[in-house]
Amino acid sequence: xxxxxxxxxxxxxxxxxxxxxxxxAEIMDVRYPVKGLYVxxxxxxxxxxxxxxxxxxxxxxxxDETMFPLxxxxxxxxxxxxxxxxxxxxxxxxxxxxxxELDVPLALRPTSETAIYPMYSLxxxxxxxxxLKLYQxxxxxxxxxxxxxxxxxxxxxxxxxxxxxVHATWEEAAAQVEVALGLYKEFYDSLRVxxxxxxxxxxxxxxxxxxxxxVDTIMPDGKTLQIGTVHMLGDHFSRTYDITYEDANxxxxxxYQTCYGISExxxxxxxxxxxxxxxxxxxxxxxxxxxxxxxxxxxxxxxEVLTAASALKEDLQNAGFAVRLDDRDMRPGAKYYHWExxxxxxxxxxxxxxxxxxxxxxxxxxxxxxxxxxxxxxxxIFSILAEFGEELSVAARxxxxxxxxxxxxxxxxxxxxxxxxxxxxxxxxxxxAEKIEAAVDASILGSDIRSDLIAVSDGPCVACGGxxxxxxxxxxx
RNA sequence: GGGGCAGUAGGGUAGCCUGGUCCAUCCUAGAGCGUUUGGGACGCUUUGACGGCAGUUCGAAUCUGCCCUGCCCCA
Numbered sequence: 001x002x003x004x005x006x007x008x009x010x011x012x013x014x015x016x017x018x019x020x021x022x023x024x025a026e027i028m029d030v031r032y033p034v035k036g037l038y039v040x041x042x043x044x045x046x047x048x049x050x051x052x053x054x055x056x057x058x059x060x061x062x063x064d065e066t067m068f069p070l071x072x073x074x075x076x077x078x079x080x081x082x083x084x085x086x087x088x089x090x091x092x093x094x095x096x097x098x099x100x101e102l103d104v105p106l107a108l109r110p111t112s113e114t115a116i117y118p119m120y121s122l123x124x125x126x127x128x129x130x131x132l133k134l135y136q137x138x139x140x141x142x143x144x145x146x147x148x149x150x151x152x153x154x155x156x157x158x159x160x161x162x163x164x165x166v167h168a169t170w171e172e173a174a175a176q177v178e179v180a181l182g183l184y185k186e187f188y189d190s191l192r193v194x195x196x197x198x199x200x201x202x203x204x205x206x207x208x209x210x211x212x213x214x215v216d217t218i219m220p221d222g223k224t225l226q227i228g229t230v231h232m233l234g235d236h237f238s239r240t241y242d243i244t245y246e247d248a249n250x251x252x253x254x255x256y257q258t259c260y261g262i263s264e265x266x267x268x269x270x271x272x273x274x275x276x277x278x279x280x281x282x283x284x285x286x287x288x289x290x291x292x293x294x295x296x297x298x299x300x301x302x303x304e305v306l307t308a309a310s311a312l313k314e315d316l317q318n319a320g321f322a323v324r325l326d327d328r329d330m331r332p333g334a335k336y337y338h339w340e341x342x343x344x345x346x347x348x349x350x351x352x353x354x355x356x357x358x359x360x361x362x363x364x365x366x367x368x369x370x371x372x373x374x375x376x377x378x379x380x381i382f383s384i385l386a387e388f389g390e391e392l393s394v395a396a397r398x399x400x401x402x403x404x405x406x407x408x409x410x411x412x413x414x415x416x417x418x419x420x421x422x423x424x425x426x427x428x429x430x431x432x433a434e435k436i437e438a439a440v441d442a443s444i445l446g447s448d449i450r451s452d453l454i455a456v457s458d459g460p461c462v463a464c465g466g467x468x469x470x471x472x473x474x475x476x477x
Numbered sequence: 478g479g480g481g482c483a484g485u486a487g488g489g490u491a492g493c494c495u496g497g498u499c500c501a502u503c504c505u506a507g508a509g510c511g512u513u514u515g516g517g518a519c520g521c522u523u524u525g526a527c528g529g530c531a532g533u534u535c536g537a538a539u540c541u542g543c544c545c546u547g548c549c550c551c552a
């Protein structure tokens with residue numbers, strides 16, 4: 001698992017940088033012998049564990065966690081026509097049990113609506129059962145035909161957090177969409193990943209939904225990555241799966257639903273947004289190791305230094321930090337590179353000089369060096385890490401701002417999408433969308449943009465000159 | 478979906494065109510011993526590879542076919 005020494009490809013060569021950092025920083029091993037399936041290294045999984053811990057805490061405020069089966073009978077899966085059409089090309093089917101063919105083939109869930117909603121139909125009887133808000137964190141399978149890419153385009157999504165809510169009215173469901181967007185915004189704030197929300201055009205919404213609001217971020221190469229979606233399902237699924245309740249007047253009503261999801265693309269975003277030429281840079285909130293202690297061992301004071309380092313480790317651990325003491329027999333410099341590659345936010349060095357002066361040396365992943373008094377070390381590290389996290393937020397936000405361009409013509413749009421996201425006026429017609437997409441070699445992400453970095457306005461459509469509204473155009477992953 | 482290129486130890490490579498001198502080169506990583514340690518240490522010893530299957534041939538890392546996997550371009 002040990003990385004080679006030597007430099008990483010520079011981050012401005014993003015595609016190579018990404019592949020290389022995944023394995024050198026021990027996030028994913030791509031050598032699993034099935035296309036589109038990858039293996040989490042423990043360090044990568046540690047990031048996932050902390051990030052999903054944050055997500056779980058957010059969801060637990062107002063949802064209950066659950067777990068539905070992986071296999072969905074074909075008979076249930078095929079009920080919702082629009083939904084099937086969206087997924088039929090990418091479903092894995094289990095057709096045999098041992099050597100005998102199954103009467104009813106079983107789908108490996110590409111998403112769980114058709115597993116969950118038949119049960120919702122049984123569970124929901126009365127308006128007092130509503131609202132129902134459940135979520136699960138599971139793996140899903142999609143037979144991707146395009147390029148697979150670790151954490152980004154997978155045949156097994158290992159970390160799909162999907163929530164499914166049921167409400168008495170359309171308005172309540174629509175309000176839940178807003179709640180979900182708020183949770184996702186808060187989640188990405190914690191990861192210090194800036195996002196833009198927009199309403200996907202009709203042809204790009206979730207199959208079977210009334211509308212879809214997506215959460216996107218901008219990657220270092222200017223392409224956008226969709227890292228969350230929230231779907232207003234209306235009553236499409238409740239009519240198909242017969243999810244009804246008796247209202248206060250004793251009348252049977254169809255329920256209204258939403259669903260929303262986040263996957264390990266969130267981890268891809270953290271890696272890509274914050275990383276640099278030396279490797280990962282992790283926000284303290286998700287770093288499996290927040291503080292690494294590197295003892296500076298000099299021959300005759302070896303035991304003394306190691307004792308002091310152990311005592312420091314204990315103090316930091318008791319204060320609640322995820323801390324690691326690196327007492328391997330290596331040069332200190334080699335250890336610095338090692339932990340920088342893995343994104344550890346803070347390194348603390350302790351050597352003979354520190355012991356004599358009763359200090360330690362703290363160095364942030366951004367290279368800021370601070371001498372701390374040994375007695376005030378816990379408070380010192382708290383404030384250094386807090387400030388470091390804040391710096392990441394500010395830098396990421398600035399990087400995003402730099403990649404957003406307002407464009408008034410197709411030429412300007414074509415130019416803008418080479419470096420990032422273009423904001424243009426679009427009339428909403430599919431005809432103009434196709435014209436724009438063909439002319440600038442990028443996709444319409446959506447309208448009803450929500451981002452404090454983008455001022456929304458009305459204006460003439462870049463394609464037809466008709467009445468248009470601000471719309472995002474970008475190259476996408 | 479169409480086309481192109483590639484696959485040699487854990488990682489990166491040489492060899493392939495022109496089959497034999499390859500029980501496969503070099504760097505790095507791993508194991509052991511010793512000396513070291515404030516930004517990628519050094520010495521000695523040592524483990525480890527031709528993607529898979531079939532074919533051509535006296536002989537295949539090298540040539541042919543299929544499969545698997547990866548990367549790039551086009552739709």
